[in-house]
Amino acid sequence: MIAASEPRHDGDARSRKPRWTSVLAAASGALFATAAPPFDFYLGIPLGLVGFAYALLPSDEARGHRRRGAFVGWLFGLFANLVALRFVPEVVVRFASLPSIAGWTALVLLSAAQAIPWAFAGLVIRIVRTRLPDVPSWLAFGTGVYVATFVPAVFPWTPAGGMTPWPAFVQTAELIGERGTTFLIAVVAGLCALAIQHGRERAFRTMALALGVATAIVVVMLGWGTLRMRQVAQLREGAxxxxxxxxxxxxxxxxxxxxxxxxxxxxxxxxxxxxxxxxxxxxxxxxxxxxxxxxxxxxxxxxxxxxxxxxxxxxxxxxxxxxxxxxxxxxxxxxxxxxxxxxxxxxxxxxxxxxxxxxxxxxxxxxxxxxxxxxxxxxxxxxxxxxxxxxxxxxxxxxxxxxxxxxxxxxxxxxxxxxxxxxxxxxxxxxxxxxxxxxxxxxxxxxxxxxxxxxxxxxxxxxxxxxxxxxxxxxxxxxxxxxxxxxxxxxSPVTLFTRFGDAPLVLLLTASLAFPLARSRRTNR
Missing domain, CATH: 3.60.110.10 (Carbon-nitrogen hydrolase)
Incomplete structure (x- = not known):
């Protein structure tokens, strides 16, 4: 499996790390939200996720770094929602007959609440990376983002939902649903972040491997999507x-x-x-x-x-x-x-x-x-x-x-x-x-x-x-x-997702994390 090598840093770099990861998380969240109107920059979703994944790559056993992961995730979500939900102040004024300052306050508070799922993502990613060092960083990142999609929110936006203007990219939803497709998008982003890290460390072979796996996943998703869209279009013509x-x-x-x-x-x-x-x-x-x-x-x-x-x-x-x-x-x-x-x-x-x-x-x-x-x-x-x-x-x-x-x-x-x-x-x-x-x-x-x-x-x-x-x-x-x-x-018969929902992917991810956990416990005895 493609593993993340730990970044090399001295004391000064360690002191600067919280600052640049915070800035990167906030900027990545804002970039992520440019997929929303009026920008409609759909590549902002995967690019923003790459930045978020890169900010979370460093792993540390200290519990403080787990809290740091939650904070980085929350910052990502906060700035993503501040950009995407710019319509909230006007709606609050119209709906509740409150002054404009209340509308802007509502935007900040709502964005902060909407960021909570992303805080869970950051927390889960860091917990997996510190408790299960054998789990690749890209799998930890995909798992964390996937878990975040189950956290309730007023506006349940997801990466997969933002990518529907490119429908061939999200046809896997018939198999694993919106959340599962979001998982795949997050895995690709995690692999790209890992490739950037290896590139900075001049580990070009592992960088190429990470990019190759990410490209393969994208090609399979697009290939499946193109095939299924043609098949469903034929079914529609005959119906x-x-x-x-x-x-x-x-x-x-x-x-x-x-x-x-x-x-x-x-x-x-x-x-x-x-x-x-x-x-x-x-x-x-x-x-x-x-x-x-x-x-x-x-x-x-x-x-x-x-x-x-x-x-x-x-x-x-x-x-x-x-x-x-x-x-x-x-x-x-x-x-x-x-x-x-x-x-x-x-x-x-x-x-x-x-x-x-x-x-x-x-x-x-x-x-x-x-x-x-x-x-x-x-x-x-x-x-x-x-x-x-x-x-x-x-x-x-x-x-x-x-x-x-x-x-x-x-x-x-x-x-x-x-x-x-x-x-x-x-x-x-x-x-x-x-x-x-x-x-x-x-x-x-x-x-x-x-x-x-x-x-x-x-x-x-x-x-x-x-x-x-x-x-x-x-x-x-x-x-x-x-x-x-x-x-x-x-x-047509019900789809795999309609019949089984999220259960198959949940079981698969649980199993993929259970084996490293069991091995880690045996090692620590």
Whole structure:
């Protein structure tokens, strides 16, 4: 195996090391984030990871260096999020009606919290390197970054998610998921960092070996990706298709909560739906909570008259996001299918609620949080996926940020749909890069499941992602419009990742670390 030789340094170099590793970690984090809009420098992700890996290469038995690893990881994550989440101050001011200084404070605090997974990465990397010196540095780095992807975060961005504009590079997600693909990207970065170290030490043979292995991994990933994209494209060509209309109604962030705007909102949805149906739409999708009235959670019949989901001239079916009341002041962020016979389906209730947007963590311990984020309380999470069936379409819904979560994608596939549907309201993020970042992560759900994904997004990139992860169509303007697409209804067997999730790679990594650990313990006896 390719092993990392320890850097040679004297006392002065040792005293300077914390300073340059901190600067390198911060700069690497900022470079990593240049993959986000408006820069869209996708190479920033692997290059930033190389810098992060190089900052963590020195190994030391002292516990202080383990803490140092956590700090280096936290700095990397902090600066990455400060750059990528620049839209947060404006959103906080708009959402919570707070002054701008509160928005900038929120950016710093959120970035600091978002950096915690990277701190775990740095800690794990240093622990593995000090406790298991036989484990190569590149494997320790990949393991640490992989572990970090399991740490909860408000915005769960990952290296693999940022690389989806190059879909051939992330097709391994059907086998090992978003986290596993992130592991491979991190391993390549770790090998490149190791090559840089060997180059500085003039160990050119081991430098070439590290670069060769890194190149081989990239070639295999791209080769597999190219092959699978061609195969899936052929499957899509031979599959039945359905004409799906994705409505972007252009509602302002506050319109949903203004009862006086309900009639106007429903009229706009109706007009856009009629236009789509006149062009042959077989299913129309309205975004998250776009139906402007509250429905009882137990209802199975659409309201009549001016509150009917299917107004006069709309034949349906319409799949819409809707707020539903469950009594006792509790509600559900749901989606229902309304059909021409006046019925609505069993609702799909969002299972993964968004922190501070739909639920407030620690609100019981800190009541002031509930007051500040008043809109983020009272929602009940759902417990199961629901299959929405109309003619040949069998759809499963991912509500809002659920299409950024690998687990939510696997849960949606439990009901064996032939189409994935996302409903989202991005009005709070209008004009920011959030919608594009959201779309990039969502593309991985299409790859992991090998199903086409259609996304109806209010004030965001309403889009169509095919089962290869390619964005085939999108509408990103603020003006109301409908994006009409021909989605493939794939019936292919579930993928390896859908069936087994992260378990195979977790077991493999555990075994790869268990053997060196056992050998180390035998040696120390």
């Amino acid at each position: 039945p298709h359905a004409d799906v209309a994705l409505v972007q109604p252009g509602f302002d962030a506050y319109e949903r909560w203004d009862a006086s705007r309900a009639v106007t909102m429903l009229d706009r949805l109706t007009a856009l739906t009629k236009s789509a149906e006149s062009r042959g739409a077989e299913l129309t999708v309205w975004p998250e909570s776009s139906y402007p009235y509250t429905l009882p959670h137990a209802t199975r019949h659409t309201p009549t008259g001016s509150r009917a989901i299917l107004q006069y001239g709309v034949r349906g079916p319409v799949l819409t996001g809707v707020y539903m009341s469950g009594g006792a002041g509790l509600g559900y962020n749901s989606a229902v299918l309304a059909t021409a016979d006046g019925t609505v389906s069993k609702p799909y209730d969002k299972r993964h609620l968004l922190w501070f947007g739909e639920t407030v963590p620690l609100a019981d311990s800190f009541p002031w949080l509930r007051k500040v984020f008043a809109r983020g309380t009272g929602l009940v999470p759902g417990t199961e996926s629901v299959l929405f069936t109309t003619d040949a379409i069998r759809a499963a819904v991912l509500n809002c940020y659920e299409d950024t979560l690998p687990q939510a994608g696997r849960e949606a596939m439990e009901v064996r749909p032939n189409l994935l549907v996302n409903v989202t309201n991005d009005a709070w993020f209008t004009g920011s890069g959030e919608g594009e970042l959201h779309l990039r992560l969502a593309a991985l759900r299409a790859i992991e499941a090998r199903r086409d994904l259609v996304r109806a997004v209010n004030q965001g990139p309403t889009s169509f992602v095919d089962a290869t992860g390619r964005v085939r169509a999108r509408y990103s303007d603020a003006l109301p419009a409908t994006l009409q697409v021909s989605a493939a209804l794939l019936e």
